[in-house]
Amino acid sequence: MFSGDPEERIESLKHLINTFHLISDKEKAWDEVHSLTFDIDPDVRWSSTVFISSCFPSIPDKNKALEDLHRLVTDKDVSVRWGAAYTIISIFSQIPDKNKFWKDIIRLIADENDIMQGGAASSLGSIFLFVPEPIPKLHLI
Numbered sequence: 001m002f003s004g005d006p007e008e009r010i011e012s013l014k015h016l017i018n019t020f021h022l023i024s025d026k027e028k029a030w031d032e033v034h035s036l037t038f039d040i041d042p043d044v045r046w047s048s049t050v051f052i053s054s055c056f057p058s059i060p061d062k063n064k065a066l067e068d069l070h071r072l073v074t075d076k077d078v079s080v081r082w083g084a085a086y087t088i089i090s091i092f093s094q095i096p097d098k099n100k101f102w103k104d105i106i107r108l109i110a111d112e113n114d115i116m117q118g119g120a121a122s123s124l125g126s127i128f129l130f131v132p133e134p135i136p137k138l139h140l141i
Contacts, residue, residue, distance in 0.1 A: 034064055070101070082116060
């Protein structure tokens, strides 16, 4: 389904974001997108996080999507970590295991990249209401 050219894969993902709700075989399309979360090109991996954020309610295997995000939040590329963090924040209310992803965001506050740290810290207010009790202590994570 996807080209060997990273720019074409990114364009395909953009198109798929807009048409995913119309696709009858969402499982097959999702499997293709899932494979792109492992892509060698960081811009493609970042684009896969945008897809997950945009299409999460329609993704047939939400557990796989969440595991992808959990993995991508530790990606070597800061833009991919940023995309994964943004996606986690945008779908946080729909995540069953909120503690796991809360810990991911807390970890990003200590990221090596200052911009990532600030973004993670500023997001806490928007997801705090959805964190189940008890909230893990920050110094223990």
